Amino acid sequence: MADGYPKSPLSPSANGTTTPKPGLVPTNSVTTKEGVTVRTRIDPTLTVDDVVRQLCINLKIKEAPNNYALRDENDELVTNDNLRKKIKLKVNLKLVNAPSREARETAEKLALRGEKTLRLTLFSLAKYIREEQFAQEFLIQDGLNELVDVIYTSHGNTLAYALVAMQNLMELEYGWATLEDHFIFRVVQILSSPSSLINVCRPATAILKKLVEADPISIPGSQLAGPSTSPPVPPLGTVYRYGFTAVFEQMRKEPSLLETVVNRLGSADTAMAQYSMMLINSLLAHASDERWEEFIAELERLNVRKAVVRLMSSHTIEDLTSCILDFQANIVRVTYRKKMTDIDPDTSAHAATLRFIWASTKLQEETDEHGEPLMWRRIGFDTEDIVEEFAEVGILGLECMKRLVQSEPEFSKVVLEQLSRAEERRCPIAKASNEVVELLSEHWSIFAPGYSTSTTFQPFFLDFYKVHTLATHFFLRMWSESGAAFGDFDRVVALVRSQIKVALRSENVRAWHEVEHDFTDCEYRAVRDRQMKELELEDDLLSRVPVRNLRAKLYKESYEFVRQQRIQCLLQGAWFVNALPQSATVTRDVMRRPPRPWRFMRLDNGLKYLYYVDSAVKFLVRSGLEDLPERIEISQISEIATGTCAAPPNVLHPPNDLPPHPPSSPAALVPSALSFSLISAHEGSLADLIAPDESRWADWTDGLNMLRRDGGHVASRETAGFVQALTEIGLKIKLLDLSGEQVEIPSGMVAGAPPTNTDFFFSDLL
Incomplete structure (x- = not known):
């Protein structure tokens, strides 16, 4: 086997085994752990387990095939869902340890605490922990307790790697329900220390945010029912058992924490400011009735509003826009609650x-x-x-x-x-x-x-x-x-x-x-x-108190109606153009039409994932998720940024989205008004898309914002206009009913004197 290659490429036979086929052009390269590279043709109808088994046979590997798995050059695990795609793209593959085996070895290395290997182990853990097979085995091997111990005892960059691993683990909806109050307090201590490194503070802030949002009302699927329903009862052992109270009780032990978080809104590191803003938003959105007044009073004392106003005029990128709009929406809630809370002279x-x-x-x-x-x-x-x-x-x-x-x-x-x-x-x-x-x-x-x-x-x-x-x-x-x-x-x-x-x-x-x-x-x-x-x-009638109260009621109903409509649009799905980030440049390589310029996306019924497929042409997508092999987790989306990307060259623009004039330079990209990006706080952009029209753009940007657990906001004027229009139409219909019956609407309601005794009863109205 000269230069690590067999004399002829391998090709699967009818029974699934791989046999030499002289003269056939290879399609994929597979590199073993020992560095040996083979070229092979892989039958896309096979399962990953079958492919690994045949590779082990041909490479004369004596260990059991279930100890091995395939990954691509970016260490993404090859699964039955993405195998065909990687074969078609001729992706270079690696034969590596199976996730379960990798998890066992990682847990063992964490327990040893080797100074030279600990950081590398934590780095690998952070990368693989989101994979279900790896995570399950890692938890079985008591890896969570080992990781928690590392967080307690380490500092500097080692602590940063450990916190990132914990942050990624907490993106799963299982496995971390055993975290105790003292762990939350440890994260609070890390975050409240002014000397903590930025790369330590970012994941620590994200962990606290995740714990705040892990309350029963945030169980996936409960959002579709609307805000008026009672919170669901969390199943036994669920991670949705923490919430605002659990975190705030630990925060109260470190009085400087909230002040430190607010101060970090002015950080020169935009990501740090964004993480801090998201934590404050989550606390505002999930504050419990028992501690609400205390928490809001502390935020007001720290002048958080002034800090956010400074952000409005100073931030230079779109990453903070969504967070700021979320904060505004949360302050609307705070203001309304204060307005509706009676004063108590005995307080x-x-x-x-x-x-x-x-x-x-x-x-x-x-x-x-x-x-x-x-x-x-x-x-x-x-x-x-x-x-x-x-x-x-x-x-x-x-x-x-x-x-x-x-x-x-x-x-x-x-x-x-x-x-x-x-x-x-x-x-x-x-x-x-x-x-x-x-x-x-x-x-x-x-x-x-x-x-x-x-x-x-x-x-x-x-x-x-x-x-x-x-x-x-x-x-x-x-x-x-x-x-x-x-x-x-x-x-x-x-x-x-x-x-x-x-x-x-x-x-x-x-x-x-x-x-x-x-x-x-x-x-x-x-x-x-x-x-x-x-x-x-x-009309002076519209300014009267009873009419203003009626408008408020209709406004709430209109908003909820539009919210449900937007979410239904996500459940139906839509086609988009795969866009280029604004930071990209038009080079000779991208001047040609991209191979798969179209993407169909659809939200699953559990409101947990966006499933999608990339295609060279639009086609009729069946109902359900069978035609959509890829997915994006909703919980990973921290922001929906708009106007961030441009259509690839030679891809048709929507009729109402043509640029005003051609780019002045072949290296320039014109951002589309109908574009939006799904941003992850720690992975960057998860998707860059262009909607076919303004209505679809409004449906998806607002629908996705309304799904977020840390509060949401309306991003499009179309949605805001719908809510206002429905409110005004409903108000006029109600007023027509009253004016038609010639009912006098008072300017205000004055309560009469209270009864002098209790010798009365309320009659039943028939």
Whole structure:
């Protein structure tokens, strides 16, 4: 066998054995562990086990064939699913240890802790652990405990390799359900140390994120049922037994952890910033009711919103865009929950805020002519029932009023100025503050938990309290400049609503100083003239509280309807163009039409995998997954980046996606507006695709975003437009029903006096 080659290539015979066929051109090369290379023709109808067995016979290998397996040059395991593809592409193969054998040897090497071999062993472990055969044998050999011990005792690059191996193991849905609290605390300690290396922090952050998301509500398949269903009960022994509470309890032992994570949002390493952003998003999306207020308060103290606003203007690549939009969607949830949570004067934090607000007025407590306390009415509330006064805006309104007072060092003078006026001319400061909260909530569509249709950055929304302060001062100024009296409150509210729309327009491209100018420097007459023109085009009915509440309910239903529709589109599947990354260049090799420019993708019914097939031409794909041999795991997708890639040369562009002009250079690639990439946090792009039209692009980018466990967001204007259109259509139909019956819709609902006794009952309505 000269130069490691047999004198003639091998070819399978009818009975599956390989026999020499002189003069036949070889199709594949197979290299053994000893470095011997043979050229052979492989029958694509054989199984991998048959191919390995025949290779062992022809190469006179005495060991059992089940100790061996085939891998390609990139160490990808050859399976029955991809064997035909690798034969067709004439891929060079390697005859190596079977995954189960490799796993046994890896577990043994970990137990020995050899200084010279440990890093290489961990590197191989991280590479192979995602393979089911390897993972199962590795776990049987008690490899998980050995890996955990390495994480406890190592540091530096060795620790980094061990954490990456654990991160990859946790992509499986089994095998790590035995991790204990002390392991979580060890990861927290690693992550909270400012001296930890970047390559250590990245996998440590990913591990914490995975643990946060491993709660019962994240069991694959539960997302399709929608957010309104109760959490499923996890089966015994499942990895979905951790969640926010398990992680946050360990985080509380290291108070510096959250601060360190927030600080890393400003890291020069974009991947580190992305990992930190994803961890914060997961914590926000999965926060438990018991620790929610504590966690949110800590994030607010660390000024995480400001850190994200800085990211909006500083990041230079698309990797962070999806994370930032997810954060915005999560803050919408936080804001809505605060708005819907009643204040409790018996709670120490709420009581302290109320005392601070009252103390800042520097007023003395008085009583009215009936001997009742006269306190909160003096700063603008209608009653002394402070819980009822904040009923519509909750703790969000309380926090906004606190920030308003803090922003005005001479707040007592503002209050005294109003008290010095005739009673009917006084501006109700507190009532105005709460009304501004309602107006801002309406502007940013804070209607329901978990629903956000913003497709662009909203830095002003993240500065909600600051905008509230500006708008409330504007309210006070409009009240004074218009000479308003007690009955003019709704008229001033209309002026403020109009100005909010103007000041906060196009917030993704406007500077903050322009917002300040719109609120502080505009004249009453100009605002009034514009608002009068708007009234000619609008119906005052739509601004009434019952109608706003109805719109909120319909908005939630519309969003959920569109969400289900998008997921159904993924389940049906679609054809895409296999695109070139924007970083690629058009060379002589790629100027020709690629051999398989088309890809069909379909989501499986369990919502766990995207199955696909690459083809030279489009063909009729049968229902099910039989025609789709390849797959991408949904859990590996950390971001859906858009506008990232270009169509290969000589592949037809969609009609509405033609570039405005040809590339100026043969080395330039024009990114497609209909392109998107499935990005993995640690593997880069998993797929670069171009949709056939805008509708298909919106279906898939938004559908995939809505499947993600760390919260999702809407990426396309089409989806956002559908939600808004369905909401408005539903609202008009409901209002037509009411107006047709001539039902009077009040501007607000006033509760009557409570019953004087309990001697009553509710009659049954027939």
